[in-house]
Amino acid sequence: MEEKVQISPFVANRVADWIDPNLNALADGAEDLLYLGLGVPYRTANRLMASPSELAAVAGLSRRDVSALLPLVTALPKSTPINVNTAPEMVLLSLHEDITPRIAAELAAMRVGTAFETVDEFVKKLKDDYGITLDKKLVSVSSEYFLVTSDAAIGRTTLRMYSLLERKDNDTVRVMSRGIGSY
Numbered sequence: 001m002e003e004k005v006q007i008s009p010f011v012a013n014r015v016a017d018w019i020d021p022n023l024n025a026l027a028d029g030a031e032d033l034l035y036l037g038l039g040v041p042y043r044t045a046n047r048l049m050a051s052p053s054e055l056a057a058v059a060g061l062s063r064r065d066v067s068a069l070l071p072l073v074t075a076l077p078k079s080t081p082i083n084v085n086t087a088p089e090m091v092l093l094s095l096h097e098d099i100t101p102r103i104a105a106e107l108a109a110m111r112v113g114t115a116f117e118t119v120d121e122f123v124k125k126l127k128d129d130y131g132i133t134l135d136k137k138l139v140s141v142s143s144e145y146f147l148v149t150s151d152a153a154i155g156r157t158t159l160r161m162y163s164l165l166e167r168k169d170n171d172t173v174r175v176m177s178r179g180i181g182s183y
């Protein structure tokens with residue numbers, strides 16, 4: 001995916017190091033040793049990001065990189081599968097190295113009007129049409145988390161407000177966080 005949004009591949013390991021609990025740098029990654037040598041020293045989080053805006057703290061990501069990634073990523077309290085019915089094409093691309101931009105576009109076109117009803121249906125489609133074997137655990141056909149964005153304009157000022165919602169098993173919804181400008 002990094003190459004498709006024109007971000008250097010090393011960025012993936014930089015982000016992985018920021019999140020993983022250990023201090024062993026991956027290839028081209030960076031742990032505390034690098035961050036503590038910066039002009040303003042700081043440490044890696046070594047935990048899941050609390051906000052996607054945390055990407056801006058990862059060494060090696062430019063503001064342009066962060067802007068390119070923000071519409072495609074989120075920060076949740078746990079790992080979740082990708083909802084293949086709602087994921088942007090760029091995110092579908094990231095599911096498997098053999099998924100090309102053309103395949104991602106075709107998959108996105110298939111779900112217009114007719115959602116994939118089961119994970120098996122999606123996985124079978126990938127296998128039958130493109131010969132790609134996808135790990136079922138990576139995907140889902142529903143979402144537990146939702147981001148609501150609302151824009152409020154007052155005079156010449158526009159504020160974007162974010163609410164991150166969690167759908168619980170009993171179909172109740174909980175507001176996890178709210179933010180203005182970022183979440």
Ligand SMILES: [Ca+2]
Nearest residue numbers: 017020021022
């Ligand atoms: Ca780490």
